[in-house]
Amino acid sequence: MSDTEKLNQCVLIAKALWFLPPPARxxxxxxxxxLGVRVHPELATQQIMVSGVPxxxxxxxxxxxxxxxxxxxxLVREWAPDLADKADAATTEAQKQxxxxxxxxxxxxxxxxxxxxxxxxxxxxxxxxxx
Numbered sequence: 001m002s003d004t005e006k007l008n009q010c011v012l013i014a015k016a017l018w019f020l021p022p023p024a025r026x027x028x029x030x031x032x033x034x035l036g037v038r039v040h041p042e043l044a045t046q047q048i049m050v051s052g053v054p055x056x057x058x059x060x061x062x063x064x065x066x067x068x069x070x071x072x073x074x075l076v077r078e079w080a081p082d083l084a085d086k087a088d089a090a091t092t093e094a095q096k097q098x099x100x101x102x103x104x105x106x107x108x109x110x111x112x113x114x115x116x117x118x119x120x121x122x123x124x125x126x127x128x129x130x131x
Contacts, residue, residue, distance in 0.1 A: 006033060009038055009039060010026070010029045010030055010033050011029075012041060013028075013029035013032050013033055013039055014026055015039075015048060016039055017029060018048045018062045018063075022058035022059060045066065046064045046065060047064070048064055049062065049063055049064075051063075051078060083102065086102075
């Protein structure tokens with residue numbers, strides 16, 4: 001087992017220990033990994049949603065939410081309630097596309113930054129090798 005795989009698994013285990021204070025998560029994650037605990041993100045039914053200002057880092061409030069499509073609007077509902085209300089009211093495909101276009105227009109800088117990060121991470125994983 002490579003060190004990279006162990007590191008990745010410990011990070012995933014630490015994320016699953018969202019209810020522990022941040023400094024303790026690392027120690028528990030390594031201990032649980034050594035005991036044989038593994039996390040398979042593709043099988044996860046829930047994810048951790050972080051709210052609060054970015055400067056809070058790992059100390060921001062966190063809560064588990066379902067990975068279903070309905071719960072993924074919770075972040076939009078928190079930061080742009082008007083868009084979430086429009087999305088809830090949309091009934092036709094044309095209305096849904098209009099809302100997506102508004103999101104792309106309003107948050108184009110955030111979307112561009114996310115795309116750059118995804119591309120950089122994909123290149124890093126492709127060049128650096130996986131497990």
